[in-house]
Structure formats: structure tokens, C-alpha cells
Amino acid sequence: MEGVDYLAPERNNAQFDVDEMKIVWAGSREAFEVSDRIARLVASDPNFRKDDRTTLGRKELFKNTLRKAAYAWKRIIELRLNEEEAKRLRSFIDQPAFTDLHWGMFVPAIKGQGTDEQQEKWLPLAYKMQIIGCYAQTELGHGSNVQGLETTATFDPQTDEFVIHSPTLTSCKWWPGGLGKISTHGVIYARLITDGKDHGVHGFIVQLRSLDDHLPLPGITVGDIGMKFGNAAYNTMDNGVLRFDHVRIPRNQMLMRVSQVTREGKYVQSNVPRQLVYGTMVFVRQTIVSDASTALSRAVCIATRYSAVRRQFGSHNGSPETQVINYKTQQARLFPLLASAYAFRFVGEWLKWLYMDVTKRLEAKDFSTLPEAHACTAGLKSLTTSATADGIEECRKLCGGHGYLCSSGLPELFAVYVPACTYEGDNIVLLLQVARHLMKTVSQLGSGKMPVGTTAYMGRAEHLMQCRSDVKQAKDWLRPNVVLEAFEARAFRMSVACAKNLTKFSSPEEGFQELSADLVEAAVAHCQLIVVSKFIEKLQQDIPGKGVKQQLEILCSVYALFLLHKHHGDFLSTGCITPTQASLANEQLRSLYSQVRPNAIALVDAFNYTDHYLGSVLGRYDGNVYPKLYEEAWKDPLNDSVVPDGYHEYVRPMLKQQLRNARL
Numbered sequence: 001m002e003g004v005d006y007l008a009p010e011r012n013n014a015q016f017d018v019d020e021m022k023i024v025w026a027g028s029r030e031a032f033e034v035s036d037r038i039a040r041l042v043a044s045d046p047n048f049r050k051d052d053r054t055t056l057g058r059k060e061l062f063k064n065t066l067r068k069a070a071y072a073w074k075r076i077i078e079l080r081l082n083e084e085e086a087k088r089l090r091s092f093i094d095q096p097a098f099t100d101l102h103w104g105m106f107v108p109a110i111k112g113q114g115t116d117e118q119q120e121k122w123l124p125l126a127y128k129m130q131i132i133g134c135y136a137q138t139e140l141g142h143g144s145n146v147q148g149l150e151t152t153a154t155f156d157p158q159t160d161e162f163v164i165h166s167p168t169l170t171s172c173k174w175w176p177g178g179l180g181k182i183s184t185h186g187v188i189y190a191r192l193i194t195d196g197k198d199h200g201v202h203g204f205i206v207q208l209r210s211l212d213d214h215l216p217l218p219g220i221t222v223g224d225i226g227m228k229f230g231n232a233a234y235n236t237m238d239n240g241v242l243r244f245d246h247v248r249i250p251r252n253q254m255l256m257r258v259s260q261v262t263r264e265g266k267y268v269q270s271n272v273p274r275q276l277v278y279g280t281m282v283f284v285r286q287t288i289v290s291d292a293s294t295a296l297s298r299a300v301c302i303a304t305r306y307s308a309v310r311r312q313f314g315s316h317n318g319s320p321e322t323q324v325i326n327y328k329t330q331q332a333r334l335f336p337l338l339a340s341a342y343a344f345r346f347v348g349e350w351l352k353w354l355y356m357d358v359t360k361r362l363e364a365k366d367f368s369t370l371p372e373a374h375a376c377t378a379g380l381k382s383l384t385t386s387a388t389a390d391g392i393e394e395c396r397k398l399c400g401g402h403g404y405l406c407s408s409g410l411p412e413l414f415a416v417y418v419p420a421c422t423y424e425g426d427n428i429v430l431l432l433q434v435a436r437h438l439m440k441t442v443s444q445l446g447s448g449k450m451p452v453g454t455t456a457y458m459g460r461a462e463h464l465m466q467c468r469s470d471v472k473q474a475k476d477w478l479r480p481n482v483v484l485e486a487f488e489a490r491a492f493r494m495s496v497a498c499a500k501n502l503t504k505f506s507s508p509e510e511g512f513q514e515l516s517a518d519l520v521e522a523a524v525a526h527c528q529l530i531v532v533s534k535f536i537e538k539l540q541q542d543i544p545g546k547g548v549k550q551q552l553e554i555l556c557s558v559y560a561l562f563l564l565h566k567h568h569g570d571f572l573s574t575g576c577i578t579p580t581q582a583s584l585a586n587e588q589l590r591s592l593y594s595q596v597r598p599n600a601i602a603l604v605d606a607f608n609y610t611d612h613y614l615g616s617v618l619g620r621y622d623g624n625v626y627p628k629l630y631e632e633a634w635k636d637p638l639n640d641s642v643v644p645d646g647y648h649e650y651v652r653p654m655l656k657q658q659l660r661n662a663r664l
Ligand SMILES: CCCCCCCC/C=C\CCCCCCCCCC(=O)SCCNC(=O)CCNC(=O)[C@H](O)C(C)(C)COP(=O)(O)OP(=O)(O)OC[C@H]1O[C@@H](n2cnc3c(N)ncnc32)[C@H](O)[C@@H]1OP(=O)(O)O
Pocket: 094, 095, 096, 097, 100, 135, 137, 138, 143, 144, 145, 146, 147, 177, 233, 275, 276, 278, 279, 281, 282, 291, 295, 370, 371, 374, 409, 412, 413, 416, 417, 422, 423, 424, 425, 426, 429, 430, 433, 436, 615
């Protein structure tokens, strides 16, 4: 029935103030109000309809994306939305587009690597969308290994220009979003060559297409790289291929904040670390962590609401069957994902703070926290995107057969999300960067240099190598200090074991290669510790609202004890806890699931997602799933006619043939 809230009994069970939790989730009252207003604006505008997306072919899908992007831009101007509001609007449209790369990478690359003059020239054009940009780093033959890029930018002192060239097939730019069909400009990464000398990879602003007729400029071959995983999903994006044939650009289009080339062709390195050329990646990895909490929370919201609606088995004397959410196995799969969504939200908030802090320091020429910022953004990007991709797929399974329907919203969410494990740095490659940082920190422990930031715990080396957990009963695992010490000891001992093993090899590089699987595990342990510790830190803040803090404490314990249970091999083999303590953790976890159960629906309501944004029949706010699934099925283009196209051509002759054979 329309207008009935089938999940009302669930909502009435909540033991906390959902409206206050919405504010905690959004980050502040103001952020909540902006997000809520913009989400409703998008949901109520038929121009942003998306329910037909999965049935469109690539060309229609792409054109539709362009239409939405243009309409969104018109609304942004008409409504005079500020930067934050415009960003929210683009995200609620929920359709990856060239604008993501324009605002998300092209603009930040110029801001981070351009000189003041370059910013003054290019940013106003980009802000008004008089030019549209992409970020073109990856090549057909080189993605992870940025230093291996082949595109060249050779300085010609005669004309005061750089000549951009793709010397081989493998040097073609390959993958940049927005490049395929739309970008007029790109920040292009190429090896800088002056006077025959290779100075490594630098960024250049290059115009790719005419601003009049959109045709590629002379010397440029550009196109789309083809269909990607999933039907609609990421195919709204024009990922591109680009080949340069001696394309000339003025010298002042090299991004010159980190290093410069003078009129005479002299290469000058500023007094800043060369790694700042990688700064845009640090920025984007930080945003990807917050986006992980958004993607995971969407999937969890769908799976939780549907699990409360869906009933299987357990009917006695005609009573309703059991809601599948009441099965302990369903809870043990679903509630850790719910807790992870909250955990990633808070670590994302913290990472944003860390990024802003490092940016301020860089402006003051303090580069000391750059390695920490790189390790944290790389590691947390890896940890949260892997967990989110796996989590979305788990949510699909939690919804049984109906989860496999596009109308559940889950297949598309998975297809659009899963490349996050690869883009902006392959997750394993990034964990190896964290491992390098950890090995460096461990190797410096004896030198008197105290570890800082998220590795500060390693400063308590002696204690962490010796400590034994004092857990005696299940509820001891609810004490934050007990949990924190177990995670610190596990992470530290895994790093120390790797460091010791590295010394057995003839060179550190050989050891690093040979032990890379162990190093990745040590890096994961360190990153999980960061997430747990930031959740615990969040709980030390003043959190208003009836029962809100208590629910978050429960979720924090679920997150930590779920990880401890999943990785108990690490905790046991490093001797941080005993088998008895491991089983007490599991006992406590079971009890926590029972505490989450009555609040589960309210905890996902706190994400404040509109039905438009969720795009899921199973995750509808009102829980009215079956009639809507039935309605949705009839909308499929295959049901436009009773007898399908092709029947008379292929099936009927076959049937007739069978009849004849049967008569024989
Ligand atoms: C239902 C439908 C719903 C739809 C909706 C929505 C869901 C949302 C989905 C989609 C939204 C759209 C968003 C799409 C965005 C996609 C964007 C993708 C863009 C890209 O992928 S751009 C390309 C990114 N490429 C990479 O990340 C490459 C990875 N490789 C590297 O970063 C580096 O090469 C390396 C780090 C792996 C190694 O570099 P190298 O120079 O060889 O360095 P080393 O020798 O190892 O180290 C040198 C030294 O430098 C330090 N260092 C390395 N990197 C950095 C850094 N970034 N910052 C600071 N320092 C760095 C390193 O630690 C070493 O230090 P040391 O010498 O040890 O002290």
C-alpha cells in the first residue's frame, strides 16, 4: 500500500536520537543541512531521473550524462551554489562524468603544482568551465610505475616551447577520465628533457581540442578506450587514449611550482621535495577514503532494510516467517559492514584534517609531515576501498536472489565502485608504500629519532614487544585501551618481524621483493590500527543526543572485535592474545550484534539517503519491496511486447522443426 511505512515498527525500536546521529554522520549541523537540501533538490528534479540508466546503450548513456552535466551546471549558476553545494549536487546526481575529473583532479593539479601566475591564468577559465580538463598520467604500458612514463616534453630553446611527444605505442596516454570525448585541456605528465638531459616526470597543461569545433588540435590523436565492466556503471565516463606527435606548447605551460625551466633552458629545482609532483594523488586518495564510507553505507542501507523486510522459514501455526535480519549469520555478515561504514566515515574526517594540516605546513615550507601524509592516504585508500568493494558484493549476497537484479541498485554500485581498488594507485602497490614507511620507521628506532604521527606507538617498542593482554572476561574487550594495545602490539610485532627478516637478504631490495606478501600484511595491520584508533578518538569528543554516543561505542567495538576475530591468526601468532582471549572476543562480538539489532534500521536511516540516491527497490525507505519489484519487472523493455522480437525469426522455426522430428 502506498504511504504505509512497513519499517515503522523497526524505527520505533530505536534506542537513540536518529536526527542527532544524522548530524554526526554528516560531520556538522551545517554539513547536514547542505547535504539534506541538495539531496532533496536532485531527487525532486525529473531531469536527474536515473531509473532508466541500466537499459540505455553506450551512446545514449553517454549523451544522457552530458545532458545531466550541462543541466547541473545551469542549476549551479542559477541557484548560485557555493563550491561545497555544487560538489554535493554533482555527487547526488550519482553518475560518474568528465566533471569529476575536471573538478577532482585537473583543478587540484593546477592549484597544487602551478605557480601563482599559472593559477591566475588557468583557474578562472576552469572555474567558469570555459575550458574542461582531465588528468593524464597513466599510459598504455605504465600506470603504477610513474617514473617509468615514456611521454616526453623536450624543451626547444629556439622557440621557447616544449615539444610533447609519444615515442612508442606504450607511451599513449590510456585511461584518463573525460579525455576520450570531452576534455579540451589536460594536465599531461611527461619526462622533462632539456639539453639532452632527462629530469624525470613533470606536469604540463596541454590544449587537446579546439574551443571552436572541438576537433583535436594538430598532432593529437584522441578517442575513447571502450566499454568497461558493468553495463551502465562507469560507462558514463569517457576514459581516453591520447597520442602526441610533436605537439608544441609554450614554456609557461609546464607546471612550475616544484621546478622550473628558464628561458635559456636551465632546469631549476625549487627548495621543495620533488614528491610534490605527486601531490594531486595525495589529495584525491584522501577524498576516496570518505567516498568509501558513502559507497559502503549505501550498500549497507539497502541490505539492512531489505533484511528486515525479507522473511524465510520459522513460521509456527501460521505466524509470519522469521525476518532474515534475525539470523545470527546474517548479523555476523551485515553488522561489521555497518560498523565499517561508520569507521571509514570518521577516519575519512580525520584524514581530511591531516591533509589540510600538511597543506598549511607545505605553504610554510615545513615538509616534515609529507611522508606521513603519503603513507596514511595511500594505506587508508587501499584498506577502505578493498573493504568497500568486498562489502558491496557481500551486501548483494545478503539480499539473496533479488540482490542480483539491477533494480536492487547493488550490481551497478559494485560495478561503478570496484575500480577504486585500482585507480589512484593499485591497492597492493600502495600498501607496499606503507610497508616502506614502516620499515624505515622501525630501522630508525634505535637512533633516538622518535616516531611521530600514526607511527608514534612504535616509540613504545619495549612495552609493545612484551605486553600480554589482561582480558579475563568477554566484557573486558569493551575497554578501548585493551583493544588499542592489542592492535598496536600486533601491528608492531608484524613490522618488527618483517624488519628482522629483511636483514637475512643480501640487499634490502631483494628482501623487500621476497617478503612483499608479509610486508603487505604488516601494512594492513598498521592501517587497521589507524582506523580503530581514530574511531576511539572520535568517541572521546562530546557527542550530544540521546543514546548516540552509546550506539557509536557499540559500533566501534563491533568494528575492532570483528577485525580481531577475522585476523585472529595474526594476534595469536604474534603472542598478543591467547586462544581463550580470542574466543572471549568472539563471545563479546555476538552480544554486541544483539545490541545492534534493534537499532539497525535507525542506524542506516542516519545516513539520510533519499530513495533517488539509493536507487534501490530493496532499500526503499518505506520497505514496500514486493509490489515495487513486481512493478519494476514490467517496466523492462523486454516486456514491451508479449511476443518478443526474434520469436518468429528464430524460435518458431525451431519449434516447427521439433514438431516435424517428433512426428517422424
Ligand atoms: C549506482 C551508480 C553510482 C555512481 C556513483 C558513485 C560512486 C563513486 C565512484 C566514482 C566517482 C568517480 C571518481 C573517479 C575518480 C577516478 C580518478 C582516477 C585517477 C587516476 O587514477 S590518476 C593516476 C593515479 N596513478 C597512480 O596512483 C600511480 C601509482 N603510483 C605512484 O603513486 C608512485 O609511482 C609510487 C608511489 C607507487 C612509487 O613512486 P616512485 O616515484 O617510483 O617512488 P619511490 O621511488 O617508490 O619513492 C620515492 C619517494 O617518494 C615517496 N612518495 C611516493 N609517492 C609520494 C606521494 N604521493 N607523496 C609524497 N611522497 C611520495 C616515497 O615514499 C619515497 O620516499 P622515500 O624516498 O622512501 O623517503
